[in-house]
Amino acid sequence: MCTAATxxxxxxxFGRNLDYEFSYGxxxxxxxxNYPFTFSNGETIQSHxxxxxxxxxxxxxxxxYDAINEKxxxxxxxxxVGNAHYNEYKPDKENIAQYELIPWILSTCENVNQAKCKLENLNILNKPFNENLPLAQLHWILADKSECITVESMSDGLHIYPNPAGVLTxxxxxxxxxxxxxxxxxLSPKSPVNTFSKELNLDLYSRGMGALGLPGDLSSQSRFVKVAFTKLNSISGDSEYESVSQFFHILHSVEQQKGCCELENQQYEITLYSSCCNCTKGIYYYTTYNNHQISAVNMHNENLDQNKIIRYPQIQKEQIHYQN
Structure with a gap:
């Protein structure tokens, strides 16, 4: 279970919570x-x-799992799960495996409009990466500064939806x-007026009563409502610190704590990490379940003309700043 937002x-x-019971590392x-992306259809993109x-x-x-490009x-x-559907090879389509979709889009597209054109002829293959990794059942949120869409491959075809809320669960x-x-x-961030009855003098006994009825459980449908309300009513300054801080507050409004979503074999779904990407500057910020301090990797601090991938392990240990 996951939550993404713009x-x-x-x-x-742009960023997301990744909720799961364990991490792959x-x-x-x-x-x-110039890192070569070779796809299962035989195509190689050498420069991107x-x-x-x-x-x-x-x-x-x-x-x-999630990524941005330099554009x-x-x-x-x-x-x-249960709704995603992938297909066998279709000769009249652009055939891409599910795990290849993110690099296939980001390597060549500069914006959502270009991505939509590329997606129109897409056929997502039911091909896992290898026999040890299950075929993940996914749908996708794509966004740039001007537009957001949702992409769902189902049994009745590939669907591309405008996403005016800018969120997905x-x-x-x-x-x-x-x-x-x-x-x-x-629902409203403002205090409500009494529309129950003119005959009763009903009091505002608490702040925040305009949001009475806003879901607070961990189900995906409730998280969609909660994160949409939080995101669409969020206000912050324009500075990097204020913007990044507010974005993490949006995601943390629907994060999952260990013990609240029990699975089989005494496992629990938790928010393994939360990410916030400054898509304008190419900075990837993140927190993890065991480290609430925001860490960051700036892609433009690297030599991007190389032909390799550059890897930064997550900082998992809690970082506490002692003031005395």
């Missing part, structure tokens, strides 16, 4: 401009836009998530 002040920001990975994102590197290949385009894959499919927001159109 945010815009002076710069454009995720790292912040920069794919330099540089990428930075969170990935599991397997056999030297970065399996990205400001961002994408994240989120669990879509998991099930149900995106149109149902958006329709469900109609049930919460009465």
């Amino acid at each position: 945010y815009k002040t002076k710069d454009f920001y 995720d790292e912040i990975v920069i794919a330099c401009r 836009h540089a990428l930075i994102g969170m990935a599991y590197v397997c056999d030297g290949y970065p399996l990205y 400001g385009l961002a994408i994240a894959g989120l669990n879509f 998991n099930n149900p499919p995106f149109p149902y998530q958006m329709f469900n927001l109609n049930n919460y159109r009465n």
